[in-house]
Amino acid sequence: MKIYIADDDIILVEGLKKIIEEGCPFGKVIGVGHNGLQVLEDIKSMQPDLLITDIKMPVMDGVELVKRVKELFDCIKVIIISGYDEYSYIRNTMKYGAADYLLKPVENDDLLELINKIKNDLDKEKENKRQMLLFSKRINESLAALKEKALLDLIKGNGKNTEYIERRLSEYGIKGSGLYYMAFFSINQHNPNNSTFITVPDPGIIMMVVDRYLDGAEIEVDALGALVESGAVFLFIGDPSSENSFQPALISILENIRTSLANEYGLLVSIGLSEKFASLDRAGIAFQHGYHDSLLVK
Structure with a gap:
């Protein structure tokens, strides 16, 4: 102390x-x-x-x-x-x-006793803060898992109707807007010449980098992401009033994300982006479009 x-x-x-x-x-x-x-x-x-x-x-x-x-x-x-x-x-x-x-x-004893009491108080405060941070982390992790499951249910159907999914997304602070895009990030390979070469592909890195770029985005965009085999899938939700400018801005963001993944993490990805769709019941078809096709140069 x-x-x-x-x-x-x-x-x-x-x-x-x-x-x-x-x-x-x-x-x-x-x-x-x-x-x-x-x-x-x-x-x-x-x-x-x-x-x-x-x-x-x-x-x-x-x-x-x-x-x-x-x-x-x-x-x-x-x-x-x-x-x-x-x-x-x-x-x-x-x-x-x-x-x-x-x-x-x-008095010596009085001073030392009081200092010891304050140390105990500080230790308790630090432990309470640590517990609160741990609790907050667990809540955030649980929320992220629930969001991920909602997106996978949306893509796969899983017997859930669109209204049910929209209600779940609203509970997580994500509201449907009528302007949606689905993107699929497929990990191709690692760049062995990159100094940050990663020996085992980690799709979670994609989630982290996407979150970072969306936080600084100039357009209004919500996103829901999920890890899938060999990559990640994202549902991007935009403001219909900015429909004309939304797709070019989103493509620019995705290109920056792909560059960052390659330069910072040695992670080479192809990004497939679907056509826009207006209803979440088209999410499964849009996912297949994003999976097989791309509006971006690979």
């Missing part, structure tokens, strides 16, 4: 530093400061886990320092060191987000 100590009393600072170095094996004092403004600048660059600061300091007092630090880095924990007659100041620092306080003279 990275610790910063702020106090205009140099002797007190050295005393606190010694207590931490001798009694806190997981803590490291990364900096000390003797006026609030200097401390604030140090905090911006060092970003410690814990700030231990006195209330009364020159240039900028501890109350203002706590306020400014928490505005910039809410994750930094703060311990206030104060005299018996400074409770009103302590109350203000707690209002601005200080974690706890110690009264002077600071």
Whole structure:
């Protein structure tokens, strides 16, 4: 745990530093400061886990320092060191987000116990954040799998009618528009001269690169993708009001994707693009068109 100590009393600072170095094996004092403004600048660059600061300091007092630090880095924990007659100041620092306080003279055990408590709090916060990220990842993976299944059901039929599929897509935030294209990405070979040569074809790379280019697309386009044997299939959904410009823009995006796959990943693909279709019940036929034919040069 990275610790910063702020106090205009140099002797007190050295005393606190010694207590931490001798009694806190997981803590490291990364900096000390003797006026609030200097401390604030140090905090911006060092970003410690814990700030231990006195209330009364020159240039900028501890109350203002706590306020400014928490505005910039809410994750930094703060311990206030104060005299018996400074409770009103302590109350203000707690209002601005200080974690706890110690009264002077600071007892070794009290300081170490409080630092240990804050470390435990930080560990719990990190674990909660990790669990939330993991949960979010699982949700996104589940949603991606559901979208992929919806597209495969659409292509293959699987006893699902178009209305059912449209309702499912709407639940995933994808609404039908009446302007659709189906594209099939077929992996041909790897380029052995490319420095990023991949020994085993990974169709998932196609999904990743397509997502990247669609995020930066100048046209309004939704997409649904699924991995299939030796490649990937995508349903592209456009705005009917931009029908005339949509296909050329989509072809340009696909050409950029193909170039990126070759140059960055050594992955050579052919891309077949169907004619436009206006109803999702034509998706299966459009997929066959995209599979066998191409509006792009291979």
